[in-house]
Amino acid sequence: MNALSGLAVNPALPESLMLRLLRSPVPDDVLPFLVWRSGLPERVAEALIGHPEVRVRECFAVNPHVSAGTRSRLARDPVLRVRWPARFSTVGPGPSRRLARPAPPAPGPAGSADHRGDRRAAEP
Template sequence: MTARDAVPGLAANPSAPADVLLRIVPTEHDWDVVTRLVWRKSLPAEVGEALLTHPDRRVRAALAESWGSDPELRARLLDGPDSDAILVACGPTPYRATVAPLPDRAYERLLSHERPLVRHETVMSAHVPVHVLVPLAVHEDPVFRLTACRRVWSELPDDVRARLLDDPDRGIRHAAALHVMHEDAERTAWLVETLDHWQLGDVLETGLLTRELAERMMADDSHPARLALNPTFPADLAARLAHHEDPQVRLAVSARPELTEDQRAAIDWTVAPEDRLDVLKWV
């Protein structure tokens, strides 16, 4: 092994001192070294500064994508080349990991950036805090309103929710209606009429169904298993599906809350050892 082979190991070594790490910061992007530097749980301030001001944009991009780096450090990329704003907007996207949000002043700059791509990537980031998203529910940009509607509906005042339900943008009206369909039969029916067929599953399983809509969807044989899982789907209609040719439909009927255990057992369905069953929402 050569000295060069040891550099990536040093970059990841938690006990490596700052002066050593500074010496191994590459002059050009080196994936093995840069990735290990930005993935460190603790990045000395001097090393962070070297990466922040590095002339190679790929190095700065690696810092912007680092979920363990100090958000204040990532935010300072906005003080560099204007093209780096998109790096900060996209930010880290780790799998099943929490990323500390940027400072509020960084979101103010990103959400008012002259480039729509920067603004939209920022607002759609999964790590934008609630208090930043809530005011965007009344923003003139429909992308902002849509994101706020989807992400922070429970935090919005009643009057703002009412505005979103009647928003001039149909996509936003759809998103808002999905939040209230469990208690609003009229909006459930509207969603059924206006959404594409592949989008109807959640609506038919969760929305408040009228008798007329339930019969129509049953006759259409549209997502019968999702219909059977809906607690507002009439029990007598569900009973007709107990002998459906699709075993997934029979399984859904067997999970109905109004059934006795004898009625449940009478439905032709056997749980095999390898079957994985979803948790019943009504339970």
């Protein structure tokens, strides 16, 4: 861990220093420590949402601690790599939301076509 990573993990890091780190090129080894914090100040969250680097917004989009409003804004990002995790990441405690395969249609009366288009023989 380098000095910038140490700063990024410091829970007492002031908002002004967080913003300063975001204005400079954020090293890859520092980025997760900075954007995965819980309770980010509103100005820092705004800076992350509007950050010009996609990798910064993408990393922030998978932060499980962001509010629903922030996640909603990230889900409208023009870049798919940011939208996708923002829409389908875990939000709060519990299982993550997953894309589910649609359920097949309910079976009809005997002899009707099933969901594969087959005709089933009527059962006695």
